[in-house]
Amino acid sequence: MPLDIDRFAKRASPLQRWDPRIKLFTLGIFVFSVALLKTLPIACIALALAISILRLSNLPYDFVASSVKWVIFFLLPFFIIMPLSYPGEAAFYVIGLPFAWEGLQLATLIFIKAVAIILTTFSMFGTSRFDVSMIALQHLKCPKILVQMLLFTYRYTFVFIDEMRRMQVAMRARGFVMKSDLNTMQVMGNFVGTLLVRSFERSERVYKAMLSKGYQGELHSMVRFKSERQDFIKSALVLTTAIIMLSLDFSGLFLPAKQGWF
Amino acid sequence: MHISDGILSAPVLTAGFIGTVALAAYTLRQLDLDDIPKVSVITSVFFVASLIHVPIGPSSVHLILGGLVGVVLGMRAFPAIMLGIILQTILFGHGGVTVIGVNTMMLGGGGLVAYGVWQLRHRFNIKKKEMLFGGLAGASAIFFSGIVLALALVTTGEEFIATAGYTLIAHIPVIIIEALIVGACAAFLAKVKPDALAGQLPTSAAPAVEPTTDSRNEKPPR
Numbered sequence: 001m002p003l004d005i006d007r008f009a010k011r012a013s014p015l016q017r018w019d020p021r022i023k024l025f026t027l028g029i030f031v032f033s034v035a036l037l038k039t040l041p042i043a044c045i046a047l048a049l050a051i052s053i054l055r056l057s058n059l060p061y062d063f064v065a066s067s068v069k070w071v072i073f074f075l076l077p078f079f080i081i082m083p084l085s086y087p088g089e090a091a092f093y094v095i096g097l098p099f100a101w102e103g104l105q106l107a108t109l110i111f112i113k114a115v116a117i118i119l120t121t122f123s124m125f126g127t128s129r130f131d132v133s134m135i136a137l138q139h140l141k142c143p144k145i146l147v148q149m150l151l152f153t154y155r156y157t158f159v160f161i162d163e164m165r166r167m168q169v170a171m172r173a174r175g176f177v178m179k180s181d182l183n184t185m186q187v188m189g190n191f192v193g194t195l196l197v198r199s200f201e202r203s204e205r206v207y208k209a210m211l212s213k214g215y216q217g218e219l220h221s222m223v224r225f226k227s228e229r230q231d232f233i234k235s236a237l238v239l240t241t242a243i244i245m246l247s248l249d250f251s252g253l254f255l256p257a258k259q260g261w262f
Numbered sequence: 263m264h265i266s267d268g269i270l271s272a273p274v275l276t277a278g279f280i281g282t283v284a285l286a287a288y289t290l291r292q293l294d295l296d297d298i299p300k301v302s303v304i305t306s307v308f309f310v311a312s313l314i315h316v317p318i319g320p321s322s323v324h325l326i327l328g329g330l331v332g333v334v335l336g337m338r339a340f341p342a343i344m345l346g347i348i349l350q351t352i353l354f355g356h357g358g359v360t361v362i363g364v365n366t367m368m369l370g371g372g373g374l375v376a377y378g379v380w381q382l383r384h385r386f387n388i389k390k391k392e393m394l395f396g397g398l399a400g401a402s403a404i405f406f407s408g409i410v411l412a413l414a415l416v417t418t419g420e421e422f423i424a425t426a427g428y429t430l431i432a433h434i435p436v437i438i439i440e441a442l443i444v445g446a447c448a449a450f451l452a453k454v455k456p457d458a459l460a461g462q463l464p465t466s467a468a469p470a471v472e473p474t475t476d477s478r479n480e481k482p483p484r
Contacts, residue, residue: 032360036272068355070356071356086421110268113267114267114268114269121351145298149345153349156306164314180318189444189446192330192447196307196447
């Protein structure tokens with residue numbers, strides 16, 4: 001799983017050029033409206049939209065797929081559990097279990113919505129540098145303290161991943177093999193404890209270094225945002241589609257009819 | 263362990279966000295200036311530690327350590343877990359933007375419950391109580407999260423009742439593993455760096471403190 005989501009933020013595309021503040025706001029609203037959808041045809045349109053926004057963003061296919069495959073993997077059980085456990089009439093029986101089409105329909109809806117949302121998340125955060133996105137969030141009235149903590153946490157994640165890999169190499173060099181027994185649990189407990197003790201000491205050094213550079217709870221940034229007419233046009237386009245999608249969905253035109261898929 | 267986008271209904275999502283904002287506002291207000299870098303650096307350790315996979319039989323689970331966050335950070339566990347969940351959403355797309363509230367209530371609430379359980383250790387005077395209560399804290403965090411997850415599913419619709427049941431059963435091995443690892447880790451920290459643990463009473467370090475207070479009392483000769 002790639003941790004540096006902003007690896008391809010420098011590619012040129014309409015999404016990379018979009019003012020991060022307006023981009024996050026617009027796509028955030030889009031994501032929430034997708035989550036509220038209740039009908040399958042509209043969810044398919046939302047997925048198509050999410051895919052086309054992602055295509056516009058010029059992010060490489062492999063990069064997105066490496067994360068999306070895990071989400072799909074976690075959602076697969078729904079296709080088995082939902083049809084077999086849906087209350088109501090069964091269409092037919094699979095090894096004694098009632099199979100309901102409504103359950104499969106619901107599982108498909110969940111699946112499509114989830115994939116549409118995760119693809120949009122990539123368009124939101126994969127197309128600007130992580131720190132720029134965070135500062136943009138701060139402009140969107142996200143609490144300052146939260147933005148600072150997110151930036152710190154993100155930065156130190158890479159440090160501790162390296163630290164963890166070093167410790168794992170050291171453990172393997174001493175012949176440690178993970179098993180499912182008490183000893184492994186004890187060793188892993190100590191492993192996490194060691195990582196924590198090291199991080200405590202590091203966090204004290206970090207804080208002192210920050211104080212000596214004049215830290216007083218403020219984060220000063222060189223990032224300046226500039227929004228132009230194009231930014232607002234893009235935003236208006238996405239927001240109008242979101243509103244049309246939601247109103248079509250709530251209008252009941254496509255409400256899951258009892259007998260069919262549409 | 264989290265719930266994905268697109269499953270829960272709007273009222274459940276909203277309830278999750280309201281609860282999270284309220285608890286986060288309360289716990290964030292208690293943070294001092296020097297807590298900001300510290301809590302964030304420690305959050306990143308937990309973030310990294312949750313990438314560790316532990317084998318159980320033929321399969322493996324990844325550590326959650328929500329209980330350990332409570333044991334180490336106390337009330338600050340809630341904002342820490344919220345940070346972890348937001349980062350996970352942004353970086354991996356696990357969970358999702360709309361379920362940040364529910365997931366934070368689920369795991370962050372577990373962290374607070376773990377802290378409550380962990381604090382109970384002061385009432386007992388037994389050997390290895392750090393290991394015992396650390397283990398209980400680790401288990402109770404996951405247990406609480408599992409209950410919240412099941413409740414969120416059931417309140418969304420009755421068609422999810424069976425799913426909720428299966429998820430609860432799937433949590434049992436995770437509870438055992440978390441209990442063992444958090445217990446071992448709490449015992450380790452109590453030995454190596456006791457002030458890294460949350461809610462340590464000053465009296466628990468009484469033998470080390472007493473001589474210094476005595477000498478301090480003697481110093482000003484009046």
